[in-house]
Amino acid sequence: MKKLKNWDNQTWLSSENYIYQFNKFLNKRVRLNKNTKILDIGCGRANIISTLQKRYKFREKPIGLDIMKNKGIKKNIIFKKIDGYNYLKNKNSKYDLILLKQTVHFFSSSKLKVLINIAKKRLERGGKILIFTLKTTNNKIPCFKKMRQKLDSSLKRDEKLFKIIEKKLKRTNVTFFNFKVNISKHKYLKMVKSRYISCLLDLSNYEISKGISELQSKYNTQIKFTDTLKCIAYKK
Numbered sequence: 001m002k003k004l005k006n007w008d009n010q011t012w013l014s015s016e017n018y019i020y021q022f023n024k025f026l027n028k029r030v031r032l033n034k035n036t037k038i039l040d041i042g043c044g045r046a047n048i049i050s051t052l053q054k055r056y057k058f059r060e061k062p063i064g065l066d067i068m069k070n071k072g073i074k075k076n077i078i079f080k081k082i083d084g085y086n087y088l089k090n091k092n093s094k095y096d097l098i099l100l101k102q103t104v105h106f107f108s109s110s111k112l113k114v115l116i117n118i119a120k121k122r123l124e125r126g127g128k129i130l131i132f133t134l135k136t137t138n139n140k141i142p143c144f145k146k147m148r149q150k151l152d153s154s155l156k157r158d159e160k161l162f163k164i165i166e167k168k169l170k171r172t173n174v175t176f177f178n179f180k181v182n183i184s185k186h187k188y189l190k191m192v193k194s195r196y197i198s199c200l201l202d203l204s205n206y207e208i209s210k211g212i213s214e215l216q217s218k219y220n221t222q223i224k225f226t227d228t229l230k231c232i233a234y235k236k
Ligand SMILES: C[S@@+](CC[C@H](N)C(=O)[O-])C[C@H]1O[C@@H](n2cnc3c(N)ncnc32)[C@H](O)[C@@H]1O
Pocket: 003, 004, 007, 008, 013, 041, 042, 043, 044, 045, 065, 066, 067, 068, 082, 083, 084, 085, 100, 101, 102, 103, 106, 107
């Protein structure tokens, strides 16, 4: 799969409100305090852990891993440009929270199995793994026809990955994070053009511009929908 470059860059995903709502959701699932040690695998620009660091001033700065070094990575966390799997395999440190937000679909089934096994071992007693993925049924992300086909097939694969995750973690708790998006069509089309979501990465320029015309006529000036993430939580 090609690498994702434009994730959360000036989209609702990087908005203060999104990060605030997301961290509020997180807070209800994990008891955070100064001593909490956090590892974020596939952190992107690290907006989430950076905001948590500002609020909790953790004694050990959260660590964010990503295979891409995006522009504007937050400075108040420790960022490492590395494959999450390799990092976990080669480091014995333990964490109270291992976060995988919208990242597991980048792993092959076999790598994911091993990743989950090691992540379990790298948890402190009472520590949590939180895995967030797009909701697979009735997903509301605005799509053109080809994009919907790609998204649906990626969501089908996600369902297979859930089975692996649930088999490996056994006792899990599933909840959903809902965020109400209200975005101008102009801005959303720019996001599509910059291939903000992985189901757009393999489309040709022609398919993208055809899709943009399709979205142009399908939506009014403002696009409203709910962005829903499934959260799989495991406690050691
Ligand atoms: C959809 S983005 C999510 C970013 C961030 N978690 C968030 O929600 O804002 C997925 C991220 O996972 C990263 N990624 C993909 N494969 C990875 C791997 N093997 N190890 C670490 N990061 C990876 C991508 O580069 C990308 O930045």
